[in-house]
Amino acid sequence: MRIETLLAQLGNGKDHTGAVSYPIYPSATFRHPALGESTGYDYSRSGNPTRQVLEEAIAQLEKGKRGLAFSSGMAAIANCLSIFAPGDHIIFCQDLYGGTYRLMEQIYKPLGLTATYVDTRWSHKIADAVTEKTKAIFVETPTNPTMHITDLRALNKLCQEHSLLLIVDNTFMSPYLQQPIELGAHIVVHSGTKYLGGHNDVVAGLVVAATEELGEKLYFMQNAIGAVLGPFDAWLLLRGMKSLALRMEQSQTSAQKIAQWLQEHKAVEQVYYLGLPGHPGRDVHFEQARGAGAMVSFAVREEKKVEEVLSRVQLISFAESLGGVESLITFPARQTHADIPEELRQQTGVTSTLLRLSVGIENVDDLIADLEEALG
Numbered sequence: 375m376r377i378e379t380l381l382a383q384l385g386n387g388k389d390h391t392g393a394v395s396y397p398i399y400p401s402a403t404f405r406h407p408a409l410g411e412s413t414g415y416d417y418s419r420s421g422n423p424t425r426q427v428l429e430e431a432i433a434q435l436e437k438g439k440r441g442l443a444f445s446s447g448m449a450a451i452a453n454c455l456s457i458f459a460p461g462d463h464i465i466f467c468q469d470l471y472g473g474t475y476r477l478m479e480q481i482y483k484p485l486g487l488t489a490t491y492v493d494t495r496w497s498h499k500i501a502d503a504v505t506e507k508t509k510a511i512f513v514e515t516p517t518n519p520t521m522h523i524t525d526l527r528a529l530n531k532l533c534q535e536h537s538l539l540l541i542v543d544n545t546f547m548s549p550y551l552q553q554p555i556e557l558g559a560h561i562v563v564h565s566g567t568k569y570l571g572g573h574n575d576v577v578a579g580l581v582v583a584a585t586e587e588l589g590e591k592l593y594f595m596q597n598a599i600g601a602v603l604g605p606f607d608a609w610l611l612l613r614g615m616k617s618l619a620l621r622m623e624q625s626q627t628s629a630q631k632i633a634q635w636l637q638e639h640k641a642v643e644q645v646y647y648l649g650l651p652g653h654p655g656r657d658v659h660f661e662q663a664r665g666a667g668a669m670v671s672f673a674v675r676e677e678k679k680v681e682e683v684l685s686r687v688q689l690i691s692f693a694e695s696l697g698g699v700e701s702l703i704t705f706p707a708r709q710t711h712a713d714i715p716e717e718l719r720q721q722t723g724v725t726s727t728l729l730r731l732s733v734g735i736e737n738v739d740d741l742i743a744d745l746e747e748a749l750g
């Protein structure tokens with residue numbers, strides 16, 4: 375079945391009652407039929423029926439072997455980093471979500487992991503950064519917020535040569551547009567808070583392992599650390615995911631129109647959107663994904679415009695997130711990427727004139743009218 379069908383049918387008929395919407399099982403614990411026997415569920419940190427339906431769903435959608443659901447995207451990423459040992463080295467893409475950078479620098483570095491941040495648009499730069507201690511490469515493609523593209527097939531070859539794990543944060547694309555495991559990734563992570571949830575009403579994280587063995591390792595950490603997603607939130611995520619294909623199509627079509635409109639605007643210096651012909655990573659991107667997505671970043675000509683835009687938007691909310699039905703605008707240098715040092719931010723283009731727009735499903739002409747008003 376195609377992904378639109380899988381999405382719409384998530385959870386349907388998986389329960390003995392015939393429920394079309396899979397039930398929420400809030401039970402923290404489960405009765406044992408007898409000593410040494412189990413219904414398959416013992417305690418909800420270790421496994422919960424509602425969470426399990428979601429975990430199986432994301433594994434199927436990402437074409438992996440095991441899915442795991444967490445209380446946030448950061449908890450999912452922390453769980454992945456927990457499988458490494460002191461002394462291990464990880465290569466990250468330079469233009470990385472600020473929370474991931476903070477987690478690595480302030481939590482895992484003091485615990486003995488080491489990291490190098492590389493411009494992963496260039497395969498030779500990644501190869502140069504590999505050392506004897508390197509165990510994994512962690513990338514976002516497209517990156518957040520400057521839309522740099524990493525060639526996942528080339529990276530997979532490099533990982534095979536050096537026996538490295540390839541971890542892809544697929545939050546920006548969702549499995550509807552990109553399935554990194556098919557391109558050679560070993561682990562896929564998501565902030566489920568974004569496109570998968572899709573309604574700005576739940577914080578969640580997901581991990582998918584390409585193999586059973588890796589899945590077991592990650593499950594051990596999930597159960598041991600315990601940052602699991604609660605059953606109510608697992609249900610909300612399942613419900614949101616049912617309409618992922620429709621939401622993504624609508625948002626993407628509008629994002630294309632908005633990016634083209636922004637490109638013509640006098641106050642705008644540069645637009646970062648994969649759907650625009652001049653984007654340098656476009657060819658590679660469209661070989662590994664089936665759409666440009668719905669995130670549009672743009673740099674305004676004057677720094678003072680940033681504050682003007684953020685205070686003037688009415689329909690578009692000035693708020694820190696992305697991927698929901700409501701359009702949001704963010705100022706990455708002061709919000710999502712505030713924990714990245716100024717020098718590194720400048721290198722990757724996360725400047726004090728850059729704004730990031732998450733295009734929702736509103737009427738595109740209303741969104742453009744709001745931007746027109748805000749840009750002046």
Ligand SMILES: Cc1ncc(COP(=O)(O)O)c(C=O)c1O
Nearest residue numbers: 446447448471518545565567578
């Ligand atoms: C690309 C990316 N990865 C991970 C995260 C972290 O997810 P969460 O906020 O659900 O913890 C975010 C959040 O903005 C993100 O944009």
